[in-house]
Amino acid sequence: MTSDSSPPNKRQSASSLTDEVLTLTQALVARPSVSPDDAGCQNMLIKRLEGVGFAVERMRFGEVDNFWAVHTGRRCGAADPEPRLVLAGHTDVVPSGPAEAWSSPPFEPSVRDGFLYGRGAADMKSSLAAMVVAAERFVANHPDHPGALGFLVTSDEEADAVDGTVRVVEELLRRGIGIDYCVVGEPSSTTRVGDVIRVGRRGSLGATATVHGVQGHVAYPDQAVNPIHSAVQALQTLASTTWDEGDADFPPTSFQVSNVRAGTGAGNVIPGQFECAFNFRFNPMQTPDALKTAVERAFEAAGTDTEFDWRLSGMPFITRGGKLIDAVREAVADIVGLETRSSTSGGTSDGRFIAPTGAEVVELGPVNETIHQVDERVALADLGPLTRLYEAILEQVLLA
Numbered sequence: 001m002t003s004d005s006s007p008p009n010k011r012q013s014a015s016s017l018t019d020e021v022l023t024l025t026q027a028l029v030a031r032p033s034v035s036p037d038d039a040g041c042q043n044m045l046i047k048r049l050e051g052v053g054f055a056v057e058r059m060r061f062g063e064v065d066n067f068w069a070v071h072t073g074r075r076c077g078a079a080d081p082e083p084r085l086v087l088a089g090h091t092d093v094v095p096s097g098p099a100e101a102w103s104s105p106p107f108e109p110s111v112r113d114g115f116l117y118g119r120g121a122a123d124m125k126s127s128l129a130a131m132v133v134a135a136e137r138f139v140a141n142h143p144d145h146p147g148a149l150g151f152l153v154t155s156d157e158e159a160d161a162v163d164g165t166v167r168v169v170e171e172l173l174r175r176g177i178g179i180d181y182c183v184v185g186e187p188s189s190t191t192r193v194g195d196v197i198r199v200g201r202r203g204s205l206g207a208t209a210t211v212h213g214v215q216g217h218v219a220y221p222d223q224a225v226n227p228i229h230s231a232v233q234a235l236q237t238l239a240s241t242t243w244d245e246g247d248a249d250f251p252p253t254s255f256q257v258s259n260v261r262a263g264t265g266a267g268n269v270i271p272g273q274f275e276c277a278f279n280f281r282f283n284p285m286q287t288p289d290a291l292k293t294a295v296e297r298a299f300e301a302a303g304t305d306t307e308f309d310w311r312l313s314g315m316p317f318i319t320r321g322g323k324l325i326d327a328v329r330e331a332v333a334d335i336v337g338l339e340t341r342s343s344t345s346g347g348t349s350d351g352r353f354i355a356p357t358g359a360e361v362v363e364l365g366p367v368n369e370t371i372h373q374v375d376e377r378v379a380l381a382d383l384g385p386l387t388r389l390y391e392a393i394l395e396q397v398l399l400a
Helices: 014-029 041-051 121-141 165-174 227-239 288-301 323-335 351-357 380-398
Strands: 055-061 064-072 084-090 110-112 115-117 148-154 181-184 196-198 203-212 254-262 273-282 305-314 341-343 360-363 377-379
Touching (some): 014 041, 041 064, 041 121, 041 148, 055 165, 064 165, 115 121, 121 148, 121 377, 121 380, 148 165, 165 351, 203 227, 273 288, 288 305, 323 360, 323 380, 377 380
Parallel strands (some): 084 148, 084 181, 181 360
Antiparallel strands (some): 055 064, 110 115, 115 377, 203 305
16 A cells, blocks of 8 residues: 555556555544544645645634645636635544444554444545545646635534634635535445435524423422423424425425433432423525524423523535536546435535535535444445546536
8 A cells, every 4th residue: 555645646546546545544544533633634634735736724713623725726827716626524523432332443444344444434534535635636637727626624523513614614705715616525425435415405403492390399299390291292292393395405304302301310309400402404494583483482382481592503505506516427427337316415514614605515425324333434445436536526627
């Protein structure tokens, strides 16, 4: 295998390309970059990109490491680098959970049975490795490319997502720097790399509801107010509500309770407080204000005394067509031999911060079957094709 710091030559074989991406992915997986700790991953990527002429700016906000990198081809004047295509991703990962539950240590990358195992292998360190190698190949083959090729990388996607991509985008907009096209390396595929691309996402609205009651002895319910009983009534109303049927672009809006907490630990005490967390994943048929009103009315109808702490994590977005989607579809057909399917399902991604700038946004990455799970893995056979997909997209968007 090649080292994780040396760019590939222009005429790599398929096995050599796989080895190149695998080596870099292994180096990234070996870094325990549990969100928001980057653990040195971005230094590796920056070294590679600077080695082929990218101008890199580190952008640290709070405790979060981010970087913005740009390569402008010799044919393009620095004052007018349009179009601008950005490859975006995150180096942070979710916690591994109990290490003993893994077949091999989660931060010791292990290759076996045709897969690379380790936390972040699929979400999304293999994507980042493939993107960097694709960019190296593109720049080597097209040093005079028109337009600008950028990278936007954060370590704050899997956690709060408040000091990562959203802050970088705000800073870019403040400087008057736009993004025309963006490929986010989230693991979009289901069974084969490229079989599904994400062209949008539902919005995310969450809340913590604190329901107040009166603590007392279970034998004297007339002297207490049980907040659990009334809260459960409200939650049942919300959980049984059909919010909409979705449409041709988006799945239906969903409501899910994620956490509940109440009680003193004693079996003979009515608690004085009940706390629950819930989330809406909503399509454009809904608005945050309308959903908030529906929730508050349900708790009011149940007779509760409730305080809400709301958090809007992102609004729905979609790219319905354009040059980028056409390029992705053509690349998938040529390289993988598939007719890719567009989807807006799944969780949120940092695309929600980039799409409002007017950019065309597509998410394309490896198979997502094991993301966030024990024994997360990525197929070795997908690394080469994924890299070639990214490279073909760069060529079709920037050179056409």
